[in-house]
Amino acid sequence: MTKQLFIAIAIIFSLLAMNCQGHGVLPASESMDQKRLIQFPDTKAYKTLILDPHTHSTFSDGHVWPTIRIAEALKDGLDAIAITEHLEWQPHLADIPHQDRNRSYNIAVDANGTNELMVISGAEITRNAPAGHINALFLQDANLLFKDELLTASLEICAAFYAEKSQILRLEISNHSDADFQPQNKSQYTFTDSTDFLSIKPHGTRTIGVKTGNRVKQISLQFEVLNALVKPKQTAQLTLSSRVESRD
Numbered sequence: 600m601t602k603q604l605f606i607a608i609a610i611i612f613s614l615l616a617m618n619c620q621g622h623g624v625l626p627a628s629e630s631m632d633q634k635r636l637i638q639f640p641d642t643k644a645y646k647t648l649i650l651d652p653h654t655h656s657t658f659s660d661g662h663v664w665p666t667i668r669i670a671e672a673l674k675d676g677l678d679a680i681a682i683t684e685h686l687e688w689q690p691h692l693a694d695i696p697h698q699d700r701n702r703s704y705n706i707a708v709d710a711n712g713t714n715e716l717m718v719i720s721g722a723e724i725t726r727n728a729p730a731g732h733i734n735a736l737f738l739q740d741a742n743l744l745f746k747d748e749l750l751t752a753s754l755e756i757c758a759a760f761y762a763e764k765s766q767i768l769r770l771e772i773s774n775h776s777d778a779d780f781q782p783q784n785k786s787q788y789t790f791t792d793s794t795d796f797l798s799i800k801p802h803g804t805r806t807i808g809v810k811t812g813n814r815v816k817q818i819s820l821q822f823e824v825l826n827a828l829v830k831p832k833q834t835a836q837l838t839l840s841s842r843v844e845s846r847d
């Protein structure tokens with residue numbers, strides 16, 4: 600198998616082409632611009648690919664249609680470009696209403712046509728953690744990220760039990776991600792440590808006591824996750840459920 604060295608060059612395209620292209624497939628004559636060409640040589644052991652792994656269009660906070668991103672990439676002689684629209688940030692939503700988070704990528708693929716440029720499906724995920732902006736690449740369906748799949752995979756009740764005749768339900772909630780999640784209790788139950796606000800550290804586990812009154816065999820808690828957005832200004836809702844065991 601041929602070894603390949605991917606050199607990622609993040610480029611912020613701040614200058615917009617004045618002679619904008621029409622929408623749709625770019626002409627086959629769309630060619631490299633010798634003045635813009637970005638070049639790195641192959642090594643003896645590796646083939647070097649030039650790629651832009653982080654781009655935006657008007658489908659998030661960019662200022663041009665995805666077609667322009669492809670035209671720029673072709674002019675720059677890139678081998679690959681990733682379309683990484685923000686999942687949660689769409690300042691042009693009033694002018695470009697859309698639900699499909701793959702739309703920008705699909706327009707870019709159509710614009711690329713039969714050119715050799717590789718167009719990669721991506722998304723930029725925003726979290727209120729030290730690594731607050733994360734680009735996911737090689738997605739099969741960006742809509743799955745948008746539907747809280749990542750959140751429900753990250754937080755989990757790993758133990759739920761009553762101990763020693765207690766009426767207080769002990770819950771251990773684990774965080775399987777690198778984000779510091781901040782769920783706020785929106786359920787009918789109150790917690791013993793008198794706050795409804797939890798902070799669950801990356802790869803950490805938080806134990807809470809839930810006042811259920813009578814013992815229950817199944818628990819379902821609703822949370823608003825204060826630092827996870829599903830669209831601009833709308834926080835994620837999360838339900839955590841588990842069977843309850845008795846440890847008397």
Ligand SMILES: [Zn+2]
Binds near residue numbers: 653655723
């Ligand atoms: Zn970005």
